[in-house]
Amino acid sequence: MYPFIHIGRFSIGTFGIMLWLAAVSACVVLHRNFRRWKIDADAIGIVAISTVAGVIGAKLWHVLEDPQALIHSPLTAIFDRAGFAWFGGLVAGILALCWQGRGYGIRPFAMLDLATSCAAVGYGVGRLGCLTSGDGDYGIPTTLPWGMSFPNGLVPTTQRVHPTPIYELIVALLIAWILWRRGSPDRPKPIGQLTGEYLILTGLARFLVEFIRINPKLYWGMSNAQVASIGSVIVGFGLILWARRRAVFQPMGSPAEVASAATTH
Secondary structure, three states: OOOEEEEOOEEEEHHHHHHHHHHHHHHHHHHHHHHHOOOOOOHHHHHHHHHHHHHHHHHHHHHHHOHHHHHHOHHHHHHOOOOOOHHHHHHHHHHHHHHHHHOOOEOHHHHHHHHHHHHHHHHHHHHHHHHHHOOOOOEOEOOOOOOEEEOOOOOOEEEEEOOHHHHHHHHHHHHHHHHHHHOOOOOOOOOOHHHHHHHHHHHHHHHHHHHHEOOOOOEOOEOHHHHHHHHHHHHHHHHHHHHHHHOOOOOEOOHHHHHHHHHHO
């Protein structure tokens, strides 16, 4: 794997390239979702702002997981090209989506529902950046024929290990397909239900893949990501129950709210 592509004196990080591709993929999916729901909103701007917020959130979450490293060498911890935590990106991305949805008169949870399939696609494609850069997101050693080594990675290893980013890509695309089908306007779900399903499916996927990743086990034999995954699943179930009891199906706000959003956007 090659963390950087060298062109003369310039070096381009492959993680950054795949992050851009992930944003483009997510943008295409979100745009198509807006079209089938007949919503006039700027998918490119929404994805761009959410991506930047997600990267910042992912970095902050990772840095705060190891406060001793932050205190010892704050600049290295903050500006290191490796080390991003998905759950930090998820939280920041959710906040950015809700804030932008208000600008188009879209209810907050409706905005999240519309973005579930695109978020899954973006996450899966983005994981390929971890693969190409070899940043330590790979798995434990394996004798399976598709095992890979990362001698030139940011976190190098000459052992053949599980290529967990590829596993996560496959599962993420499956989750995206499920949510896309379930999010059809022909059979609308209560607002918030798809977001709950997304939290459950992605939480379960992350919880399971952690068993073969190299992340340290810190709490009751589980990694930080697994503990956060359990929280994601619990919140997802609670959100589904809340959405079904509330039973709101209209993604846009009242006509007055939509008109106000249109004039202020």
